[in-house]
Amino acid sequence: MRSLRNLVLRDKELAVLVFMTACVILVLYITLGQRLFSPTGLQSMSVQVSEFGFLALAMAIAMLTGGIDLSVAAAASLAGIMAALVMSGQIIPVTDENSGILFALGIVAALVTGLLCGLLNGFLIAKISVPPILATLSTMILFAGIGMAITTGQSVPVLVPSFAQLSTSAVGNIPIIFIMMVAAFLIVAFVLGRTRLGRRIYLFGENEVALRFSGVRSERVILMSYALIGILVGIAGIIMTSRANSMRVGVGDSYLLQAILVVVLAGFNPFGGKGRIISLAVGLVLLQLLSTAFNALMFSPYAKNFVWGAILLLVMVLNHYVRHWRLRQPPEKPSPPASIDEEESRPSTILVSDR
């Protein structure tokens, strides 16, 4: 009992999130029951969540560094377009013999595109000091522009037959792409929690200046994190292309808001330095359950949008109260005035410029 209490107190936001998810599962189980929690229902949910999970993971890393990546959806669709182009037979005709090679080439093309997109973002942010929002805003328009210029807005079909099977085949009852996503979550969790790079990503988000003054090449940390984001985005592009068996510009655009939503929902601090991958996984489950339930209840896309927006605001407001509650926790000390709270919660700088 005591250990459970400690567990809850150690990460209140995660506990609240798990509690909320449990409630949602209970309510959905009572109202929708078999429609949602049948093996096929769970399977289709796990396919849908994996497409989006990679983008959420990418956004989470960006937010840990105190930035944001607005270009994830555009970069994913560009990576998908590159993969689709390789496998569309427009460059190399598809035959039975070379379809295996084209399959591999397509995946490499998507990963390389994703990596390059990520590195471009990282370069702009680390080496040129463009604020992340602006850097990724400009690259978002640029990536969409490149995709548009290559395809003129047309959908690029994939002619390699085995590529679509990537998203439909399963090991036992578990879809392969879901396994890929779980693996990606484990790897990222390991990198963030157990490696030097991960520690530095958290430190960078907490206080960039302090990190630089402790002798870490902080610019390299940013480059590395955006490269990691790029690879994740490339995988998301592959999965999106495989599910539709074609790709066009602007396919995953609606995922941008949802990616930000789930990361904030999982208690990541948009100012950087705080957030856990396990919370992200729970948040992702919650979001996917709600999304599937809305589909089952035949919500219009606008109604869904309204709910997403409302949830985002609600979670932010709740997090605000949780944070303040925590600051007022130690009862022995008198609670400090609000203005000092504010200062302490923000990363301090050594020499504050006029910016």
Place this chain on the structure above:
Amino acid sequence: MQRRSLFRRAFDRPMTSMEKYLLAIILVYIVIVAVKNPQFFSLETLFDMIRNGSGIMILALGVLVVLISGGIDVSFTAIAIVSGYTSVRLMKVLGFDNLLFVILVAVVIGAALGSINALLIHFFRLPTLIVTLGTASAFHGLMAIVLGTKTYTAIDVPQSMLDFGSTSLLTISAERSQYSLSVFFLIVLACIVLTWFLLYRTMLGRTVFAIGSNQESASRIGISLLRTKLFVYCYSGFLSGLMGIIYFSGLSYINPVSLIGTELMIIAAVVIGGAKLTGGEGTILGAVLGIIIVQLFQSTLVFLGLGASWNNLFFGSVLMVSLGVMYYRQRQLNKRSLVFSSN
């Protein structure tokens, strides 16, 4: 007495380097287009661009004010659509047809929605981007749930709005066709002057710059953060509401799901004009030049023989390079003066 350039006399300040740079890009681009295709140089093109660009110019002014205050607002297109559509529907329900009424209602709704943004941002100390992302979906979704998303074609659009959209200040007849300068031009000018006056000639405007430069010191010298933020977001909402009516009138077609999704493009246009995301900086002329660039690319790539699909590529590259130049110089400056800010 020192000789002052025309610009200095007109604007009472030297031109910023970003403005010079943008002006150079615009001039070079116009020369290239004109050489490729002399048809481009006509009053018709100019009038067309003014008509098409007037809506986003008004939005850009709101974006500029928000950026100067150190925030970023992505809900303004949603506010424009929600307030425009709601006021038209309200007028249809009440059963009369009056342009002033519809504008007034739209503007009030816009300002009210803006104040919701301001209150959320102020009282919960939340990042403005994420709050406005949330409110944008919430506002637009709520409107779609309550009012539906029925579109109106020219037959159903209120007559007063159709008249408003086709009013012209000046009509020039050529041999085959005639083209006219839309009344929107006057409204845009009025908005620019109003924004300039509010920003540079009132105490309220100074406080907007102050909280953008440094919120902490602004509040320490006694500036009310709540009042300033309310002004900033209400003003942005006000302009959005106005734009909603202008947009629907100009198209003579009312589609409540259009315009959403163009907000980042407009923010980018203002940012290219030298508004810093960290606040306290930005000029009206820069925002105007930024919008002109977007508008130029949108309407003149055809003259170069490139389809509209190249638009984003051009704009994205210009945006990226300009941001690169702008922030690289800042970086060098910071390095030299040993400033280690973490942004």
